[in-house]
Amino acid sequence: MGHVDHGKTTLLDYILKTNVAGKEAGGITQSIGAYEIAHNGKKITFIDTPGHEAFSKMRERGAKIADLAILVVAADDSVKPQTKNALKYIQDEKLPYIVAINKIDKPGANIDQVANDLMQVGVFLEGRGGDVSWHGISAKTGEGINDLLDLILLSSELEDIHCVGADVASGVVTSVKMDPKRGIVAGVIVKDGTLLQGSSIATHSAKGKVRMLEDFMGKAAKELNPSAPAAIIGFESAPQIGEMFCAHKDEKTLRSSLEQLEKTKPMVAKKASADIAKEKHLPVFLKADEAGSLEVLIEVTHHLMETLPLSIVKTSVGPITESDVKDAESMRAIIVGFHTKMDRAAENMILVKKINTLSSPIIYELEKQMKEYAEKFATKEYRTLEVLGVFGQPKGKERVVGGRVVLGPIRNNESFEIWHDTRMIGKGRIINLQSERKDIAEAPTDVEVGMLVESDEPIRIGNKLIFA
Secondary structure, three states, X not given: OEOOOOOHHHHHHHHHOOOHHHHOHHHOOOOOEEEEEEEOOEEEEEEEOOOOHHHHHHHHHHHHHOOOEEEEEEOOOOOOHHHHHHHHHHHHOOOOEEEEEEOOOOOOOOHHHHHHHHHHOOOXXXXXXXXXXXXXXXXXXXXXXXXXXXXXXXXXXXXXXXXXXXXXXXXXXXXXXXXXXXXXEEEEEEEEOOEEOOOEEEOOOOEEEEEEEEOOOOOEOOEEOOOOEXXXXXXXXXXXXXXXXXXXXXXXXXHHHHHXXXXXXXXXXXXXXXXXXXXXXXXXXXXXXXXXXXXHHHHHHHHHHOOOOEEEEEEEEOOEOHXXXXXXXXXXXXXXXXXXXXXXXXXXXXXXXXXXXXXXXOHHHHHHHHHHHHHHHHHOOOEEEEXXXXXXXXXXXXXXXEEEEEEOOEEOOOEEEEEEOOEEEEEEEEEEEEEOOEEOOEEOOOOEEEEEEEEOOOOOOOOEEEEO
């Protein structure tokens, strides 16, 4: 754990001798990735948590799942906001930890400065007046990394970190994805027992059977031992990220274990909910590749909503589909996709229907796109009519209204949105447009008109009719 750009993923990349960092969009970790290595005959599972500020909930879950934390601090940049943020989670969870001072190969590296800055936030390193184990490393050259791995194994022995050889496998759900071909894919870490293919599996909110079991490299596996990261295919419905799971061949034993598990406090994140109140002017439909990513996208959007005219109207996990485009069209929403793909039918429909979409595999780039789009939307002037009168009794969906064109022109047979204050409450269409009791094709700014309209909601004095 640690600040963004302090080299957590590069460190892991060196340890794994693979290009994990290169595979990550923009070189930053955007979901909880879990990876297993062997060192001196013992296995270590690394959970790589994102450092960017938008991923605070993921870091919190990472701290809850782990047995030991590595607080990574760059020798040339020292203690930063996410360093303090990560430290808070570590301390809140009473999680044993060690410090890795990275980038000691850089010209501006200053270990003494890092040690002093850590002291200011209550971290006292060994040999410098404290008992927190640490090591200087370079994730780029590999200097000190073997010693760091030795320190991890030593710390696990001193902290007496061990698993329980339970008959029932148990662990934590770390990610949930919707795969168009394979269905629900749940990423988990086995904490105790041996997870077997073919076992029944259950969490507080979901159940199923382990039809397919894969290790962290995506290779099929028959069984996985404690600490192993795994992908499970077979849940009937999506479990929640952070939930504990139990798995066993015998369903009766599984039910009994789950009852015991339910006595423990689950680590479930707050459900990623759509803020469906349409008090902002620009409706957005949020899509992400998996539940954790969607949670982050919702959090980023809520932050933007504090100052910009945005409103979340729908959220979902998985690739952008033709059905999503139809929903976006009906809601007059733009589609915002984070780290997710789009199928061919959706691409074609977007071109035909001219639905606006924003997408990026990097959260801060997507945040920038949304900000720029919303700012342009906020300054755009829409043709508007202020409703001054409503006449007679409505006949079905038909109504007679009168009003003043605040910004025109407005035209006969045009569609409109009905707004009350800053909320869109319905839609309609002009059937007949008149001025001074004469039919007209259009009305300019500041002209008073009478209209026969068709609308799905009642229109009242003071409403505004917005013409896109």
